[in-house]
Amino acid sequence: MVERSEDNGNDRLTSESLELKVGLAEMLKGGVIMDVTSPEQAKIAEDAGAVAVMALERVPADIRKEGGVARMTAVEIIEAIQEAVSIPVMAKVRIGHFAEARILETLGVDFIDESEVLTPADEEHHIDKFAFKSPFVCGARDLGEALRRIAEGAALIRTKGEAGSGNIVEAVRHLRAVTGEIRAIQALREDELVAKAKRLGAPLALVRYVHRHGKLPVPNFAAGGIATPPDAVLCMALGAESVFVGSGIFKSEDPPARARSIVHATTHWQEPEEVLQACRGLGKAMEGLEMATLAESERLAHRGW
């Protein structure tokens, strides 16, 4: 476990523990992480070439439809999925619910998603992610939110998008917000960074990192609404380094074919001929939701602070 005693934030950000966590995120690059709800689905995802699976009780589209409090997945489901596949297994915890996170860590889950898809447990504080051996991925809508999560110890950032919507528009908005703000910071003078950090609500050290390197200090993936191979390509072209596909696969007509084709398109996102090939014989995509039909209270992306 990470030493928690006297270290200040900067020590934590250069710790060996974080290096190992970010190391796994690096290994997931150029890949597709798929939501699954059973060992059978996990096998389908692995056989299709997924780099990891997210073990869930319900995919986001069903969470949205069925309502109620969405919590951490049952331990037995996670264990059965861990048993079934050799690729990394991720699982979600509620925002701020560090007790759920401790259970996933104890289970040896490879990545913990502190996720807005579940019902938040804390409306002010996210989990202190440095206090865990397991790496965390967190959602972000903009650069300030991404850097706050990194300041808390996230080893991987993903866009929130709008989970379970089958609509890519919010993921695009969030990707463009993050990458656009990074470019804007690069254009600033050194002496303008303090005011920028204040406006973003993000630690100055991390704003300085972005200014110097032109990127986040951890990998940046896309999630929330990816349903087709071109959706994955769009995200990669906008700067995502991998994609999460939630409801998009197992809510479609032919999950194995769709899973394979999204993997294929993600590997070859710069080659239109290959993406075209990936778009053949897919069957029907999941039903999508028009954003305008979603009330503000139904938007999962608004969870998290």
Next chain:
Amino acid sequence: MARIGVLSIQGDYERHEQALERIGAFPVRVLRAADLAGLDALVLPGGESTTIAKGLTRLSLWDPIREFAASGRPLMGTCAGAILLARESENHPVPTLALLDARAVRNAYGTQVDSFAAPADPDSAPGFAGLRCVFIRAPVLTDLGSSVETLVKVEGRPVLVRQGNVLACTFHPELTEDTRVHRLLLSTSREEGSSWTGRSTSGTSTPTSSPGPSTTSRAPTGGFGRTA
């Protein structure tokens, strides 16, 4: 300048590209058999070995990579790449290239919570003293054939091995600033196989000082007195 291919189906191939640039080599992405033409060496990066193996099948790259190895040009696999080089794999086996006479046990240390960093054992080859090795859901190489030479050990286990022109590394040299393993690949590609030891001057391992991947381009570490 040496042209080093980096298999870019999936994984941390960009980190290998950055490491190769730091030592003055020219990285080339490889997704097709045609991309192998004119390369001096090939890197199989870290990533998910199941995903990369499926990509190799879809792209019909197994035989072209075997032919590349048969031509005598060096290959290096790190982590997932080392699994793919092995004779066979176990613990959810994946197909392999069988270019290295060893068995790879996948995820042999456990899940991500068991990932770790450790220095090379003192009885490793002299050029690798103090090498800091980062293991991420790493495999273990077992049943090494007699023609496989162990260069680096960690906790008594072989973690960097060589068989002729094939190098297999169960850790991730591409995630640290220490370029000794990549320079070994480069020197192998120049058929200077034995000259790498003792000539390494940057013997200190340098943990990254930033919280994540650094994009700072660094001057080639040099030290070999070679012509680029």
